[in-house]
Amino acid sequence: xxxxxxxxxxxxxxxxxxxxxxxxxxxxxxxxxxxxxxxxxxxxxxxxxxxxxxxxxxxxxxxxxxxxxxxxxxxxxxxxxxxxxxxxxxxxxxxxxxxxxxxxxxxxxxxxxxxxx
Numbered sequence: 001x002x003x004x005x006x007x008x009x010x011x012x013x014x015x016x017x018x019x020x021x022x023x024x025x026x027x028x029x030x031x032x033x034x035x036x037x038x039x040x041x042x043x044x045x046x047x048x049x050x051x052x053x054x055x056x057x058x059x060x061x062x063x064x065x066x067x068x069x070x071x072x073x074x075x076x077x078x079x080x081x082x083x084x085x086x087x088x089x090x091x092x093x094x095x096x097x098x099x100x101x102x103x104x105x106x107x108x109x110x111x112x113x114x115x116x117x
Contacts, residue, residue: 003076004089010075011068011093016101020060021045024053065094 021040025032028049036044042061046054068090077083 004086007072007076007086007089008093008096010071011065011090011095012097013093013102014064014068014071015094015097015099017097019101020057024049024057028053061098064098065091068094 019040021032021042021044024045025040025048030048032040032045032048035048038044042054042058045057069087072086072090073083077086080086
């Protein structure tokens with residue numbers, strides 16, 4: 001049970017910390033969330049920074065679940081009979097991290113700070 005929670009946390013951190021549109025905006029010295037729709041997603045990045053940055057955002061966001069599965073495989077799944085279930089848990093964590101990222105305004109971040117994490 002504890003390994004499942006660890007795997008969800010790993011997926012959450014990968015989904016939360018690798019925000020491709022945000023980092024591509026930082027490379028170009030802008031905050032992408034203050035342009036266009038205010039979202040750091042592929043469409044807004046493509047409209048603001050161009051097609052190359054939009055495709056990079058798309059592929060980096062699509063690579064997050066694969067990266068999470070690779071990490072889970074090397075940490076837990078080599079001799080595990082239920083490796084595919086662990087991949088599903090890591091994918092769930094990535095989706096949660098992507099949709100509810102840790103940032104300055106995150107309620108989760110404030111909750112973890114109060115817990116002393």
